[in-house]
Amino acid sequence: MSGDRSRERAVEPEDLSRFVVERLNTGDVDGLVALYEPGAVLALPDGTVATGEREIRRAYEGFTADRPVVQHGEQQRTLHHGDLALTSVQLADGKDATVEVARRQSDGTWLWVIDRPSVLG
Template sequence: MDDLRERAARPEDLSRFVVERLNAGDVEGLVALYEPDAVLALPNGRVATGSEEIRQAYEHLVADRPTFTPGRQQPTLRNGDLALTSVRLADGGVTVEVARRQPDSTWLWVIDQPSLLG
């Protein structure tokens, strides 16, 4: 992971970082928000598993340089080293993610469902 990028001190930081890095087109920074064997839900019921598939998904997503707007962070539910995070999006959708505390006390996503209907 690039040591110059800010790391998530709290699970809620991941949602802010993903929007910042999407808008910057920073694919490697996006991949750095996930554990190496994480899963990312994709449209049409597909799933990207692991860093390489997640990288390919984000390369495709940012190719046309869309603009992403931050949503409203919902309360985080924690149990030990796991956290359930969620963001309510402006279009009424919701994201749901599971983050895990890393040995250095930072957080990374292990499961990411970015587009549930509200």
């Protein structure tokens, strides 16, 4: 995986949503990419999908270039099934929400496998 392994890692799937907001607001592209499994998919606003570290990195480089300020939304109840978790956040605007699938890693931490972030829309 890319990125600095010294960053805080998700011990619960809900941590990923908090980390993405923090890292978006600081422009930490490496930290954003580190929230995903190497072969993860990220839905993009134009309807395409970024697959894997390189494409996800490119998407976040473009998004963070304008130094957006993203607010924390309201974490919705997580649905767990074994090593998978379906997470969702109602965004601060009250109109949009995100939906993600996270997978528990062998070390017990969580990474996203599928991400549909309205924040990029």
